[in-house]
Amino acid sequence: MTAVAAPWAGVDLQARLAALRTDFDRSFADPPRAEVAGHDDLLAIRAGGVRYALRLPQAAGLFPDRPVTRLPGPLPALLGVAGFRGAIVPVYDLAAVLGTRGTAAGSSASGTVARWLVLAAGNPPVALAFEALDGHLRVPRDGLVEEPAGHGPHGCLRGIVPLPDGARPIVDVPAVRAAVQAAAGPAAGEER
Template structure:
């Protein structure tokens, strides 16, 4: 009797296994995206984790004279140099008051390293937590009027308030465009 029950169970498992190949494939896109809740200046944003190569404590940033807007300088990250940009300045269009203890403003505490361009790091003030970004429920961001434009196109309700959803690839593209425009200017204009 036990053998018959075991054979039945085995046949049912085989049938379920075979039937699973007939079902449409499930993707990770059906799951909510994981994100970091961050603060950059006065902006509270969400950053999708899959858009980041790393999150690093902010080390000493060496300022560069005549760089594009938002560029804080160069920083060493795991044996490589990266251009550190002030995310608050990129999103709001306002420069940070200072980046070190001798300057008037507070230095950023964290660097978000872009996955597509690991030579670009975004300086932020604080990591406020972890969040899940639902697939449904994102709405057009109101941040466009504040200069965020293409960088923050959606807002998500998290912890009772809206947070802009940062598009890291768009930030990197904007940074690269600005750097290219700066490189094309004649020396006397810089």
């Protein structure tokens, strides 16, 4: 029987960990690399069977199959609440906010369960549910069609990303947050 050496045999683990830690810390101090600085990062998604893109900096996290506790209420887009990093956050069906009503709570117009949640960056905390993540897009900044004013339902679409397989409207997450806040009305304790 021949003894097999462990892959870390002969490696100074403490020195290797220190080098990795230093490289990681330095990555935050270094200026953005040129090949990344001229690009926008987007998530290619589908909500209600429609292809969209979300700007990655507008997302604080992406979560598959996160449990959502259903809540009754007058807002059809409100699916319920979910826990994120110790906070209870309302979850809204993105397809419903964008004008494609779900057939059942948590389902899109196509009947597909919204399995992905994106936690919106900023305050107040909001999560948006959609059924499919098609991937990550890194697009040259000059490759986007920018729109200073939103269009579509509630002005939630702002810009277009042309792609070889077809253009995707860009969902403006802050506009979606404003739309759900407007639909919910004033927060408890505020005057009307």
